[in-house]
Amino acid sequence: MGLNSLEKENQELKRTLRLIVSKAERNESILNSFFEVELRLLSCGRLSELLELILVDFKALFRLSSVNLILFDPEHAARSLLDEYVPPATGNTLRFVQSQRLLKSIYPNQKMIIGTPSSALKSEAFPVADSPVASCALLPLIRQNCLIGSLHLGSSDASRYTEHVRYDYIQHLASVVSVCIENCINQENLHRLSSIDMLTKVHNRRSFEEEIVRELSRASRSAHSLACLFIDLDHFKMVNDTYGHQTGDRVLRTVGLFLNKQLRKTDTIARYGGEEFAILLPNCDKERALSIAETLRKKLASLIFRDELSRPFRMTTSIGVSLCHPEKNPTTKLEDMAYQLIQAADKAVYNSKDSGRNQVAFMPFPHLEAPKIQADLY
Structure with a gap:
């Protein structure tokens, strides 16, 4: 093998290594940002504070075009805690449902949905979006094997969420959000009952x-x-x-x-x-x-x-x-x-x-x- 060939191969290996290091650093940065978000979620003591973090801060932190949330609230346990809370784009970013019919139609297998949404799914997940949603991550919120809601992350970048990439950290985020929603509702209602x-x-x-x-x-x-x-x-x-x-x-x-x-x-x-x-x-x-x-x-x-x-x-x-x-x-x-x-x-x-x-x-x-x-x- 000639010297030029060895140099080319060496350069190629260096380039590949730089890409791997860059990807690892980017992944580490993403994981660190998710870890910080997780700590912020867990520190929320009020449901209104938690919703503001999810619906407003998530959009900026993760550079999303739209963030929507559906909560299963048959007994108005969540709504009763939000008398003075006004969500962004009222009626679209935050919705309450009294039956699980919509949630089960979105997640028949309780699995998250990644990729380009169909027209029907997009109209359910993003009734009104500030900008077009080209790809999305639809995350079922589950507690004790029961669907308690749905978190929708929408991006105008078609390559942002694809079905060819694993998104374990997003699934973990959905689990944390589910726990935090349940904890906030329970804690606030217990405090209310005591007063x-x-x-x-x-x-x-x-x-x-x-x-x-x-x-x-x-x-x-x-x-x-x-x-x-x-x-x-x-x-x-x-x-x-x-x-x-x-x-x-x-x-x-x-x-x-x-x-x-x-x-x-x-x-x-x-x-x-x-x-x-x-x-x-x-x-x-x-x-x-x-x-x-x-x-x-x-x-x-x-x-x-x-x-x-x-x-x-x-x-x-x-x-x-x-x-x-x-x-x-x-x-x-x-x-x-x-x-x-x-x-x-x-x-x-x-x-x-x-x-x-x-x-x-x-x-x-x-x-x-x-x-x-x-x-x-x-």
């Missing part, structure tokens, strides 16, 4: 006392006032004694549902005690708070309740109102301020009852000093 009064479906006392501190912090930063209303059902014991506890429970459920429908999403409604409800009204001045309280009092008095025998009866309420300007009390701890605001509203309720019930009373803030711990000296 909700199961009878009335409004916040419980513990949740309210945590929320009032957060609202005071927000009000302090924005220099807004925070109003607190306490609503006590008049002669509620008489309802239980006369009609029975099942009727009493129905009254409480009805009042909780009524209050939820009357107030803003930014307001917080809680069952604070047996027949006492508490409401936080952010960015609400005294006149507005008193007007809302009076409106609620009148509407609650007009509600018709029924006992187990469908006999109608009405109830009245006594409402206490207090108001706080956190920025005017810069030296007071938020926890102490919350205690004082609650005590003032509670005292206002007692004043309303002492004055004959079925009315609104106001108590200025602060009413009471926060309790002080005294230590005995020996």
Whole structure:
């Protein structure tokens, strides 16, 4: 073999080696980026945060033309956590289905689909795309052998996803996404259950006392006032004694549902005690708070309740109102301020009852000093 032939062969081997090294480095880079994405997925604590990562960040991170997601959500467990979340291209990038018919039609064998999609499949996977989808990876999201959704990665590059290449890392990504979706839904719903009064479906006392501190912090930063209303059902014991506890429970459920429908999403409604409800009204001045309280009092008095025998009866309420300007009390701890605001509203309720019930009373803030711990000296 001549010298020129050896040089050519050597050059060819070097070129092949460079290609192999370049491909290995590229693969390592891809795996590292997927590893980083996996860590970000696993760190998501809220479903809205997870969806934002999948639907928005994936598109930029993986240089995709379209990312779509379908979630199987028959009991609205996911949708109930997304009241304030707005997905990109609403209705197209994120869809919820109540049956598995669509998912099973896409994945009859629960296997991912790689390559150029058919027209029918493209219309199902990418109803509306920002740019043409020339190739795609359709990934079934599976938990415990059950299809819980479908993740669609679309590219305008026809060579991006081909059936001749193995995509084990994408399949692994789909498994991680499936786990993270299930975990976020379960964790958020468990947290929600721990903060909700199961009878009335409004916040419980513990949740309210945590929320009032957060609202005071927000009000302090924005220099807004925070109003607190306490609503006590008049002669509620008489309802239980006369009609029975099942009727009493129905009254409480009805009042909780009524209050939820009357107030803003930014307001917080809680069952604070047996027949006492508490409401936080952010960015609400005294006149507005008193007007809302009076409106609620009148509407609650007009509600018709029924006992187990469908006999109608009405109830009245006594409402206490207090108001706080956190920025005017810069030296007071938020926890102490919350205690004082609650005590003032509670005292206002007692004043309303002492004055004959079925009315609104106001108590200025602060009413009471926060309790002080005294230590005995020996």
